Amino acid sequence: MLARQLERTEFHAEDAGLSPRRVVGIGLVIGLITIYGLAMVGGIMKAAQGNLLHLAPETFYALLTLHGAGMIATVVLLTGVAHWYFLREHLTLRVEVLLFAVAAIVWGLLAAAVAVLVGGFAPGWTFLYPLPFVGATWPAWATGLFFFGVLFVGIGFAIYCLDILAGIVREYGSLLNGLALDTLIPRLRRADGKVAPPTVIAATMVAIDGILTVSAGTILVIALLGRWASPNFPIDPLWIKNLTYFFGHTIANLTIYVSAGVIYAVLPHYTQRPWHTNKIYAISWTTSLIFVPWAWPHHLYMDFVQAPWLQLFGEGSTYIASIPATVVTIFGALLLVYRSPMRWRIGSTMFVAGLLGWLIGGAAAMLDATIPFNDVLHNTLWVPAHFHTYLLGGVFLFVLGFASHFAGERAAPGRFAKTAEWLFFVGLGGFLLTFYAGGIEGVPRREAVQPAPGPFLADIATGFVVILLVGLTGVLLETLWRARHSAGQGGEA
Amino acid sequence: MMTRRNVPWLGLLVVAMAADILVPAALGIGDPPLGLHHLEHAFLLFGGGVLGIAYVRRSPREWGDPLWLFATILLGAAGLVLMVPELYSRVDAYPVLHTLLHVGFAVVGYFGGYAAERYSPRSGIAWLLMVVMTGALTATGFGAPPPGV
Numbered sequence: 001m002l003a004r005q006l007e008r009t010e011f012h013a014e015d016a017g018l019s020p021r022r023v024v025g026i027g028l029v030i031g032l033i034t035i036y037g038l039a040m041v042g043g044i045m046k047a048a049q050g051n052l053l054h055l056a057p058e059t060f061y062a063l064l065t066l067h068g069a070g071m072i073a074t075v076v077l078l079t080g081v082a083h084w085y086f087l088r089e090h091l092t093l094r095v096e097v098l099l100f101a102v103a104a105i106v107w108g109l110l111a112a113a114v115a116v117l118v119g120g121f122a123p124g125w126t127f128l129y130p131l132p133f134v135g136a137t138w139p140a141w142a143t144g145l146f147f148f149g150v151l152f153v154g155i156g157f158a159i160y161c162l163d164i165l166a167g168i169v170r171e172y173g174s175l176l177n178g179l180a181l182d183t184l185i186p187r188l189r190r191a192d193g194k195v196a197p198p199t200v201i202a203a204t205m206v207a208i209d210g211i212l213t214v215s216a217g218t219i220l221v222i223a224l225l226g227r228w229a230s231p232n233f234p235i236d237p238l239w240i241k242n243l244t245y246f247f248g249h250t251i252a253n254l255t256i257y258v259s260a261g262v263i264y265a266v267l268p269h270y271t272q273r274p275w276h277t278n279k280i281y282a283i284s285w286t287t288s289l290i291f292v293p294w295a296w297p298h299h300l301y302m303d304f305v306q307a308p309w310l311q312l313f314g315e316g317s318t319y320i321a322s323i324p325a326t327v328v329t330i331f332g333a334l335l336l337v338y339r340s341p342m343r344w345r346i347g348s349t350m351f352v353a354g355l356l357g358w359l360i361g362g363a364a365a366m367l368d369a370t371i372p373f374n375d376v377l378h379n380t381l382w383v384p385a386h387f388h389t390y391l392l393g394g395v396f397l398f399v400l401g402f403a404s405h406f407a408g409e410r411a412a413p414g415r416f417a418k419t420a421e422w423l424f425f426v427g428l429g430g431f432l433l434t435f436y437a438g439g440i441e442g443v444p445r446r447e448a449v450q451p452a453p454g455p456f457l458a459d460i461a462t463g464f465v466v467i468l469l470v471g472l473t474g475v476l477l478e479t480l481w482r483a484r485h486s487a488g489q490g491g492e493a
Numbered sequence: 494m495m496t497r498r499n500v501p502w503l504g505l506l507v508v509a510m511a512a513d514i515l516v517p518a519a520l521g522i523g524d525p526p527l528g529l530h531h532l533e534h535a536f537l538l539f540g541g542g543v544l545g546i547a548y549v550r551r552s553p554r555e556w557g558d559p560l561w562l563f564a565t566i567l568l569g570a571a572g573l574v575l576m577v578p579e580l581y582s583r584v585d586a587y588p589v590l591h592t593l594l595h596v597g598f599a600v601v602g603y604f605g606g607y608a609a610e611r612y613s614p615r616s617g618i619a620w621l622l623m624v625v626m627t628g629a630l631t632a633t634g635f636g637a638p639p640p641g642v
């Protein structure tokens with residue numbers, strides 16, 4: 001395995017003059033710096049919702065737009081490069097393609113940042129029609145630029161997915177084999193007995209659904225650009241709202257499935273046990289593949305004009321899509337960790353904590369996707385509470401864990417690293433709790449000025465965000481320090 | 494591979510596409526409703542794609558240049574731009590242009606399938622996936638005004 005991997009690495013390095021490790025490193029560093037900046041923006045928003053800082057509402061909504069769009073694009077970038085790094089152990093992937101994908105996403109992010117920070121674009125990251133056009137407080141160029149930014153992010157992700165699909169077919173013969181369906185269907189079995197490992201199964205699911213998602217996103221953006229270029233361009237608000245959430249919900253959701261692929265690849269490094277494929281993985285991931293693209297209607301429960309069958313189908317799909325894959329991953333991880341000679345490093349701690357975040361956030365999400373609960377929780381802080389639990393407290397932890405693994409961590413963390421980690425987790429937990437508290441109290445989300453007890457909770461949250469950021473700074477410094485001191489060792493755990 | 498077995502099917506596909514493009518124009522039949530019209534375009538993209546893929550599969554090929562991947566994405570966007578109703582409501586008045594536009598869909602489809610398949614053996618399926626998705630979603634209301642307007 002290692003020899004094969006090295007062979008491929010050399011081939012590509014010569015081919016393009018850039019080593020895969022280098023390109024992954026570039027994506028990782030750009031992504032982490034961006035997330036750090038956007039987390040500070042998040043803190044500023046909390047301070048402004050409280051009594052600690054005053055922001056004009058237009059500024060608040062611009063920052064909200066930047067934070068949402070930027071975070072989603074950045075985690076797509078970060079989880080993508082992390083998974084790619086491990087997929088190279090199984091597939092022949094091209095570093096040039098990854099480089100292009102990273103560049104496209106970064107350009108998209110920059111375009112969106114200019115549209116928001118210079119132009120003042122502020123309809124929220126979901127740019128729900130007609131908000132970008134009606135009553136805009138920003139110039140038209142900012143609207144167009146932002147849409148082009150979204151298009152670039154989409155193109156980057158599409159290219160990434162296409163290369164992975166091609167790689168899977170080359171290596172395993174078909175996409176069905178990529179899903180390990182040969183464990184169920186004897187006819188598909190390969191003569192050489194090779195079966196896709198879980199990390200490849202995850203890649204197959206993500207790449208297929210990724211292409212569907214980006215196709216939807218492109219149609220959406222072209223319709224919006226049509227409206228932008230000509231005010232007469234007809235748009236049916238219900239149609240475009242469905243497309244918006246098809247794209248927005250699914251792309252954000254997919255980052256969790258990419259993360260699962262990373263976990264399948266990385267945890268064995270710490271527990272020193274392989275993670276095997278079996279029928280259950282094939283079934284669960286194929287189920288997710290089919291149902292993830294149907295979960296979006298849970299964003300439209302309040303739209304009484306939406307067809308009732310879509311509402312119910314969306315509710316059912318939400319459950320079916322997420323439960324099996326979540327359960328097999330978390331259960332599989334527990335089996336792997338249980339009584340293993342686990343090496344507790346920053347990386348492994350982040351991964352295990354992230355699984356917890358995924359589980360709690362997922363449960364909170366299920367609650368919200370259940371129609372009677374949604375009647376109460378819809379558009380309250382419960383919503384950002386649950387998705388911050390699995391994005392910030394899940395996906396982002398996996399990214400930090402990967403960064404730590406990538407940087408190389410032979411020794412157990414010292415006192416500095418442990419303190420930083422604790423501060424980070426305490427800040428994180430407190431921040432999330434205040435979010436949930438706001439949701440239970442019915443404080444609305446996406447408001448610059450909130451009713452009580454919003455501002456009070458926001459003040460407490462801001463304190464926790466400061467603690468979180470201090471801890472995060474420490475964790476990142478530690479990772480950087482380790483990267484410098486293990487340069488060239490290839491990041492083994 | 495394009496086997497002999499497939500040739501009749503491909504022939505049938507060509508006939509169906511040609512009929513779809515030519516018959517309405519020849520008989521002077523107007524456009525179908527918008528959603529169906531999008532599906533018609535997607536069918537032409539898809540059919541073209543199948544032909545492009547089959548063409549590449551005539552002979553076994555090595556792994557191609559990454560530029561084929563970029564070409565695939567660009568052609569995908571081109572197909573969508575051709576679907577913008579503003580565009581074809583303008584050419585609608587000229588039956589010849591409209592027929593040419595439909596030929597354009599088949600051609601974009603062909604090159605999309607060709608490019609995707611050139612990138613790597615059997616990666617052309619990704620093109621078909623994109624086209625099916627595009628057809629399904631545009632047919633639900635791309636370029637349509639809200640009901641009752």
Ligand code: HEM
Pocket residue numbers: 038039040041042043045046064065067068069071072075124125126384388391392395396444445446447465468
């Ligand atoms: C320290 C880290 C973070 C802080 C302090 C923070 C803070 C916030 C705040 C205050 C809001 C507005 C909530 C509201 O009142 O509606 C928000 C929204 C949001 N955040 Fe974060 N966040 C952080 C990390 C993240 C991460 C890691 C992600 C994704 C990976 C993320 C994604 C989002 C999204 C998508 C929204 C929704 C924007 C909208 O409603 O339009 N955040 N965040």
Ligand SMILES: [Cu+2]
Pocket residue numbers: 530534581591594595
């Ligand atoms: Cu037409």
